[in-house]
Amino acid sequence: MxxxxxxxxxxxxxxxxxxxxxxxxxxxxxxxxxxxxxxxxxxxxxxxxxxxxxxxxxxxxxxxxxxxxxxxxxxxxxxxxxxxGEMLAQPSGLLRASMSVDFSQVYLAPLIAEFSRLYPAISFDLDLTPRRVDMVSDPFDVAIRMGESGDSQLIARPITTLIPQLFASPGYLKEHGEPATPAELSSHQCFTMLRAASWALTDGTRSMTVPVGGRFTLNNVGLIRRFATLDLGIAMVSKGVMAEEVANGKLRRILPQWHGHPQTVYAITETRLLPAKTQRFIDFLRDRLS
The missing domain is CATH 1.10.10.10 (Winged helix-like DNA-binding domain superfamily/Winged helix DNA-binding domain)
Known part of the structure; x- marks a missing residue:
């Protein structure tokens, strides 16, 4: 047997x-x-x-x-x-995590560094990819993703919520003017993730969808941030992405009363029965990101 x-x-x-x-x-x-x-x-x-x-x-x-x-x-x-065993008190082993490039670089990198110092017996195998990994056949303990997986067989635990905001550089605004209303975004250069895109905005009581576009369609938030500092257009991303650029004056928030709809970030696992290393990691991220 x-x-x-x-x-x-x-x-x-x-x-x-x-x-x-x-x-x-x-x-x-x-x-x-x-x-x-x-x-x-x-x-x-x-x-x-x-x-x-x-x-x-x-x-x-x-x-x-x-x-x-x-x-x-x-x-x-x-x-x-x-x-x-003692692993519950001091988790150990290899933690395999899948996460998007942008979210890991902006938000998770310093947290993973802190977590690694708290738990020196844990080693890390980090896969940075936007694709939806197969949590059953792929050897991942957890995947960090924006939005739920869509697979009812998986377990999605919310760890934080991001609110997209609008940012532009002083140079861009000096050359093109600053939009006073969301509708004016249609006549500006806006960085989009999809061609012929639109932005859904709200001020807490009203909601509206504005068609936007521009010369640049990208799939990387880091490059959107960089292009925004080069006076090439308006970006809608969460404030954490632009925090450093706003602090040093390279970017500033526009239409401050308006923002995108909240986006929930989930830790997705294949089962509710998690080893200590995975449970501690998820709890740690939820605590720090909240």
Whole structure:
């Protein structure tokens, strides 16, 4: 029975690593031994779990069902050991987190640095990407994302709310004038994330949607910030992104009574049963960002 459970855990590691070689390195086992263990597991079950080729490894239909269930069993077993041991008092291990480039650089970098000093036994594998990662098959403990995942099977915990505001440089405003009403934004150069975009604005009681556009369509907040300081247009981003530029006078807020609709940031996990390292990380971010 013990070998059977151990082989289940090895199978989960192979799928998460998307191959035998990397999984073998992770578990500290020869590649040939790991392959033999999985083959024996398939024989014991009576079904093929993996399609093996020289280029890649894929789950069979039975393998996908088996992996989903085994992963939960392995995660719960690991969590049970952790809660019974000293790890609960001093979390340790590798924390794998996926987050967007912009949010991590502006908001999370100093917080992760502080968290790493509080918990020196935790190491970090940080993946900076805008894509929606697969929390079941990808080896992430948590993903930090704007907006909910849309997948009802995942757990989304709110950690903070960002309010987009309007900013422009003194140089841009001197050349083009400062808009006095939201409607005037349509005649200005505005940085957009999508072509033919519009901005939804509110002053707390009224709401309106203003069509905006300009010469620059971007998908990076850092570049929007930089272009705004170069007098190229008006930006709508959360105030934390522009805090340093506002403080040194390179940018200033315009239409201060108006702002975008609040955007909630979530910590997304595949399960509610979290190891101590992940739970502490989420709690820490929620506490600091609030």
């Amino acid at each position: 013990d070998d059977y459970l151990n082989d289940m855990a090895l199978f989960v590691e192979v799928v998460k690593a998307k191959g035998f070689r990397k999984a073998a390195e992770t578990v500290g086992m020869p590649n040939s031994t790991l392959s033999r263990r999985i083959t024996n597991l398939e024989k014991a079950i009576g079904l093929r779990l993996l399609h093996r080729t020289t280029r890649k490894l894929e789950l069979t239909e039975a393998g996908q069902v088996y992996f989903t269930r085994c992963k939960r069993i392995v995660d719960e077993a690991r969590l049970a050991h952790e809660h019974l």
